[in-house]
Amino acid sequence: MHRHVRRLVARALVLVSADLLAFFALRAALRALREGVAVDGLLGRWLTALMPAGYLDGWQLGAALLLGLLVTGNYGHGDWRRDPWRLFIGCALAVALPLWMTLWTDGPSAVVGRYIVTVILIWLVLAGERLTVDRVVAWVWPPEVTAAPAIFVGTSEDCRRALASPAFSRVRDLRGIGFVDTHNPAASGALGHVREFSSLLESTGAEAVVLCGSLSDTHFHGVVEASFAAGCQVLAMPRRIEAVGVDPAVLWRGGEPVVQLTAPSLRGQQLYVKRVMDVAGSLLGFVLGLPLMLIIAVAVRLDSRGPVLFRQRRVGMGGRPFEMLKFRTMQEDAESLKHTVAHLNASGDQRLFKVPNDPRVTRLGAFLRRWSLDELPQLWNVLVGEMSLVGPRPFFEDDLVLYEVHHFGRLGAKPGITGLWQVSGRSDIVDFEEVVELDTRYVREWSILLDIKILLMTGPAVLRRRGAV
Numbered sequence: 001m002h003r004h005v006r007r008l009v010a011r012a013l014v015l016v017s018a019d020l021l022a023f024f025a026l027r028a029a030l031r032a033l034r035e036g037v038a039v040d041g042l043l044g045r046w047l048t049a050l051m052p053a054g055y056l057d058g059w060q061l062g063a064a065l066l067l068g069l070l071v072t073g074n075y076g077h078g079d080w081r082r083d084p085w086r087l088f089i090g091c092a093l094a095v096a097l098p099l100w101m102t103l104w105t106d107g108p109s110a111v112v113g114r115y116i117v118t119v120i121l122i123w124l125v126l127a128g129e130r131l132t133v134d135r136v137v138a139w140v141w142p143p144e145v146t147a148a149p150a151i152f153v154g155t156s157e158d159c160r161r162a163l164a165s166p167a168f169s170r171v172r173d174l175r176g177i178g179f180v181d182t183h184n185p186a187a188s189g190a191l192g193h194v195r196e197f198s199s200l201l202e203s204t205g206a207e208a209v210v211l212c213g214s215l216s217d218t219h220f221h222g223v224v225e226a227s228f229a230a231g232c233q234v235l236a237m238p239r240r241i242e243a244v245g246v247d248p249a250v251l252w253r254g255g256e257p258v259v260q261l262t263a264p265s266l267r268g269q270q271l272y273v274k275r276v277m278d279v280a281g282s283l284l285g286f287v288l289g290l291p292l293m294l295i296i297a298v299a300v301r302l303d304s305r306g307p308v309l310f311r312q313r314r315v316g317m318g319g320r321p322f323e324m325l326k327f328r329t330m331q332e333d334a335e336s337l338k339h340t341v342a343h344l345n346a347s348g349d350q351r352l353f354k355v356p357n358d359p360r361v362t363r364l365g366a367f368l369r370r371w372s373l374d375e376l377p378q379l380w381n382v383l384v385g386e387m388s389l390v391g392p393r394p395f396f397e398d399d400l401v402l403y404e405v406h407h408f409g410r411l412g413a414k415p416g417i418t419g420l421w422q423v424s425g426r427s428d429i430v431d432f433e434e435v436v437e438l439d440t441r442y443v444r445e446w447s448i449l450l451d452i453k454i455l456l457m458t459g460p461a462v463l464r465r466r467g468a469v
Contacts, residue, residue: 022126025125026121060097061098065091071093072087084447084449085447085448091122095115095119096115149177150210151178151210152179153180153209154179156187157213159212162210182219201230211223211236274446279383282380289376296327299364300364307328308328309377311325318411322394324386327377328374329369329374337360372462382417389417390419392410392411393422409439409443418458422458
């Protein structure tokens with residue numbers, strides 16, 4: 001128990017100190033910038049209006065920052081303190097507290113701009129600081145030394161699966177020292193059988209216990225009671241929840257805890273935020289890319305016989321079909337000739353049709369595909385709401401009959417022009433199951449930052465021309 005408390009206090013002190021240091025460094029940098037810019041210049045007048053004298057000074061904002069981060073769980077355990085969106089909410093709350101009074105004295109027009117800039121600046125600085133802190137702490141106090149020793153309880157298969165999961169392979173605050181088997185006799189490599197759990201807990205000095213899979217009521221109560229008596233942290237990884245791939249959340253009903261399982265899909269306000277980004281991004285893409293698209297349209301018309309645009313029925317969010325647009329990159333009768341090149345499919349899976357050096361592709365089409373320029377008309381699909389800038393790649397409607405149950409999770413978001421699959425390897429990935437895993441992971445872990453990250457990674461992926469067909 002003392003070691004758990006020491007870790008908790010050390011984590012809080014390190015994070016609070018680093019947050020305050022980052023805040024004061026930002027304040028000093030802004031003060032130096034304001035003093036170094038000519039006040040009578042355009043930039044100087046803008047900075048003076050946005051960051052007046054005394055901006056970010058005083059202890060109020062520093063105290064509000066700590067309070068906002070504390071309330072929003074940014075000093076908690078696990079992934080909470082690393083979640084950029086939760087950090088953003090904490091910064092937004094913290095800045096709103098001291099600026100509330102100035103809203104009445106300076107007016108909304110002055111305070112709103114100052115509020116937005118302040119939140120974004122502090123958030124960016126704190127996000128960078130949190131990433132740096134994790135790396136510095138891991139260097140100063142290696143996880144192999146500081147991580148709490150943990151025992152895994154369950155079948156050998158469930159325990160090995162838990163050890164290899166991101167919860168324990170990526171997060172390094174626990175160190176697996178072995179597993180206790182619930183099967184009799186215990187599997188090779190086990191510390192022992194669950195009947196010996198109390199003595200094993202004492203002899204190994206474990207500080208955490210992870211329950212893997214489904215334990216019988218007798219084993220569950222015995223393990224939990226012995227763990228609590230020893231002051232151990234107890235975690236559980238239910239096998240059924242993992243297998244379905246859903247998001248569990250604990251609700252209290254009538255004084256009893258109930259686990260609610262929700263599908264890994266975008267919901268509610270997430271859909272509205274993503275839609276705003278899509279409309280703004282597609283309009284900007286049209287404005288900037290219109291001259292290039294006109295040139296490509298003329299080139300496609302002159303290069304080969306057939307229409308400029310290729311329209312194909314694909315599957316969107318929830319399995320709803322729509323007509324996806326692309327610049328035509330194949331000869332006019334390519335669809336009728338698909339069966340003649342089916343044997344060249346690099347994936348060997350009908351649901352992922354990829355033919356390197358497809359003979360149906362025109363010379364201009366090969367160039368457009370190599371640089372992903374044939375995808376530009378899909379900005380229209382995004383604008384009308386059929387697609388998104390970032391999301392799972394749309395597949396053919398006929399392939400739905402070949403889907404297994406776990407494949408449908410990728411239909412929980414609008415299909416995208418780019419996505420995790422594309423930036424992870426583009427067409428180099430030819431395993432349909434790997435594609436589904438990447439798409440489902442995107443749906444489950446969606447955030448504004450993830451979309452921005454994928455968009456920023458798309459450019460370099462295209463420029464490297466890695467995996468383009």
